[in-house]
Amino acid sequence: MSDRRIDPVTGTETTGHVWDGIEELNNPLPRWWLWTFYATIVFALVYVLLYPAWPLVNSATGGVLGWSQRGDVAEEIAQVEAAQAPLWTALEETPLTEISAAPDLQGFAVNAGAALFRTNCSQCHGSGAAGAVGYPNLLDDEWLWGGSIEEIAYTIRHGIRNEEDPDARFSQMPGFGEILGREEIATLVSHVQALPDGVDPLSGPGGEIFANNCASCHGDDAKGDRSMGAPNLTDAIWLYGNSDARLVKTISEGPYGVMPPWGARLGEPEVRALATYVHGLGGGEETAAGE
């Protein structure tokens, strides 16, 4: 540019840019700044060469090192899985009743079972397994279908009253709304409410109706029958509640609790981990009833 000149005060060349009579001096950039700037350019070029950088349609350019964060995570997961593989195999091969004799295996099964429980079971049975109306508490020693580790595993593997698994546990209480009159049901409700207080299940007017309609499943002693999933009615533990209204509904309509099967969904070792976890929650029994 033609109007560059040497500034008389500083002795520096001007750029020729003038604003309002103020001229810009063409001072050189500081050395350190300039070299840092070149260094960042070199760094960027090297980085683009070595690491994933330019976004493409589905991924990014790979970089000559072939590194990726995703690959790192996959490798770590593979390592953990490889470390756990023998334990899962042992879990599948050890008879259920012998797992407790191998503390390492049991510890692994309980931890894995707890994690599986949180993901798959807690929405129905509660995060602490304490259950809710219609969903049994798995912490107590009241069992509908049995509390030995083998019975628990069977229940988890095949589920209850579902149509997905032909081996599901199955027994159905009929609704008595059409079979019994309202008066009879009201009499039964008071009778059933009094059972936990020690009333003889077969005595009195309620006892007669009970003997004729209910004892076949719940037993003459009203203590239930696990082969049918019929609950003990004398223990003050109510799956569906014991208010008048609840009991009228339960007896008139017949309860129909459904539990999904998990064997096909999760796999046998996972079922065993869950059974070990549930069995260890407090209500687990040593042997199957009748053994």
Ligand code: HEC
């Ligand atoms: C969709 C809800 C639902 C889910 C999810 C569910 N359950 Fe259940 N479970 C039930 C119901 C309902 C019953 C009671 C069925 C009955 O009344 O006979 C039950 C019963 C059981 C029993 C038998 C209890 C007894 O007293 O004999 C066990 C054990 C059990 N569940 C474990 C599990 C485990 C372990 C999981 C997770 C893998 C799970 N459940 C997931 C609904 C569920």
Ligand code: HEC
């Ligand atoms: C065919 C067998 C069968 C007969 C007969 C039967 N029950 Fe049941 N009962 C069951 C089963 C199985 C359950 C559990 C169902 C479930 O959890 O879904 C049950 C559950 C109940 C419950 C719920 C208990 C709770 O903890 O909330 C009550 C109450 C009950 N029965 C009362 C009766 C009365 C009263 C009669 C007679 C009028 C009767 N049952 C007849 C099988 C039977």
